[in-house]
Structures are given as structure tokens and as C-alpha cells.
Amino acid sequence: QKEVEQNSGPLSVPEGAIASLNCTYSDRGSQSFFWYRQYSGKSPELIMSIYSNGDKEDGRFTAQLNKASQYVSLLIRDSQPSDSATYLCAGSPNTGGFKTIFGAGTRLFVKA
Amino acid sequence: DTGVSQNPRHKITKRGQNVTFRCDPISEHNRLYWYRQTLGQGPEFLTYFQNEAQLEKSRLLSDRFSAERPKGSFSTLEIQRTEQGDSAMYLCASSFAPSTDTQYFGPGTRLTVL
Numbered sequence: 001q002k003e004v005e006q007n008s009g010p011l012s013v014p015e016g017a018i019a020s021l022n023c024t025y026s027d028r029g030s031q032s033f034f035w036y037r038q039y040s041g042k043s044p045e046l047i048m049s050i051y052s053n054g055d056k057e058d059g060r061f062t063a064q065l066n067k068a069s070q071y072v073s074l075l076i077r078d079s080q081p082s083d084s085a086t087y088l089c090a091g092s093p094n095t096g097g098f099k100t101i102f103g104a105g106t107r108l109f110v111k112a
Numbered sequence: 113d114t115g116v117s118q119n120p121r122h123k124i125t126k127r128g129q130n131v132t133f134r135c136d137p138i139s140e141h142n143r144l145y146w147y148r149q150t151l152g153q154g155p156e157f158l159t160y161f162q163n164e165a166q167l168e169k170s171r172l173l174s175d176r177f178s179a180e181r182p183k184g185s186f187s188t189l190e191i192q193r194t195e196q197g198d199s200a201m202y203l204c205a206s207s208f209a210p211s212t213d214t215q216y217f218g219p220g221t222r223l224t225v226l
Contacts, residue, residue, distance in 0.1 A: 004154075008152070032213060042219075043203055043217035043218060043219055043220050044155065044203075044217050045217070046214050046215065046216075049213070049214065088154050088155070090154070092213070098160060098167075098168070099157055099160060099168055100145070100157060100215065101157060102147075102154030102155045102156070102157075103154050104152065104153050104154050105152075105153075105154050
């Protein structure tokens with residue numbers, strides 16, 4: 001079992017729709033969770049971090065964490081073609097971001 | 113440019129040769145990470161420094177890999193006796209603990225082993 005699992009996709013949504021990306025993790029000791037966006041040929045960039053159960057919103061992005069279910073999700077509202085990228089879910093055993101474990105990523109396509 | 117920089121950006125080498133990559137983190141960042149990423153996969157943790165101390169090294173990392181961070185500034189990653197399976201993108205990231213755990217990634221070094 002992989003430590004952080006994501007559906008590889010591709011996930012295809014029309015422009016303006018909500019894109020929902022999901023992630024599960026196996027290490028119950030994980031405390032910090034992150035969503036990174038990675039454009040083709042580029043390095044990852046952080047979109048959201050979340051540490052507590054519940055929702056965290058930042059602009060068009062909402063991260064959701066359920067530690068009991070070991071589940072993390074990212075919602076992208078009003079999806080734009082520029083959101084087309086691979087989204088990486090990552091977890092870390094403590095709030096210091098130490099030894100971050102990444103999932104394989106979900107490819108998102110937003111159709112204009 | 114005040115971001116994380118990596119050199120070289122591309123490296124082509126023959127099997128059996130040694131290669132060394134350099135990472136310059138954001139200047140005030142005390143944590144530095146090395147990752148390896150292959151096509152279709154997420155970054156795979158290799159090792160991590162807090163200042164000059166190497167605090168963890170992945171069990172997946174063979175003895176052919178070594179990393180240093182002298183004086184807690186730049187870091188080097190050396191791969192000895194390269195193998196074709198070492199072909200990948202090598203990513204460096206840095207962060208400033210404990211105020212933030214946001215890791216800022218460099219552009220990566222793409223290694224091709226022929």
C-alpha cells in the first residue's frame with residue numbers, strides 16, 4: 001500500500017465547474033497535509049496546507065481534511081483552463097514539514 | 113532572483129560516471145530537502161537537512177548517493193557509479209522552520225544516464 005494515494009486521472013472538467021481531487025494516506029501519524037500544483041516540465045508549487053480536521057478556504061481553493069477517515073481533498077471552484085496541471089497531495093509526520101511524502105498526482109484538464 | 117536555484121539544469125552522463133548537483137536555497141531558509149521525481153510519479157523524498165545537519169536519509173537511497181550541506185548554506189548531491197535507473201529529475205526544496213513549513217522548490221536538475 002502506498003503511503004499517499006491519489007487517482008492518477010486524468011480528471012476532465014468544463015471551464016467554470018468545480019474540480020474535486022481526492023487523496024488518502026496510510027500513516028495515522030501524519031499531521032500536516034499539502035496540495036501542490038505542478039505544471040508540465042515545472043517544479044511543484046504549494047497551493048494549500050491543512051493541519052486540522054475540517055475545511056480551509058483560500059480563494060477558489062478549499063482543502064478538506066478528515067483524519068478519522070485518513071482522507072484529504074481539494075476543491076477548485078470556477079475552474080479555469082490555467083488550472084490544468086498535475087495536483088500532488090502530500091503528508092508529513094509533524095507540523096515542521098519534515099520528510100514530506102507525496103502521492104503520484106492527479107492530472108486535471110479544464111476544458112474551455 | 114531570490115528563489116531556490118539548482119545547477120546544472122540538465123546533465124547527461126554515461127553509466128558508471130559520477131555526477132554532482134548543487135542546490136542554493138532561499139538565503140534565510142534553514143531546512144533543505146532533496147527529492148527525486150520520475151515521469152508520472154510524485155517527488156520521492158531522498159534526504160533532509162536542518163542547517164548543516166543531515167537529519168534523515170531515505171532507506172531507498174543506496175550508498176551511491178551522498179549529500180552534504182557545509183556551513184548550512186548550499187547543498188550538493190553526489191551520485192557515484194551512475195546507473196540508467198538513476199535517470200530522473202532531482203528536485204531541491206527549502207523552508208524556514210519553525211515559522212513555516214512551506215517548501216519552495218527549485219527548477220530541478222534533469223539527469224539522463226546513457
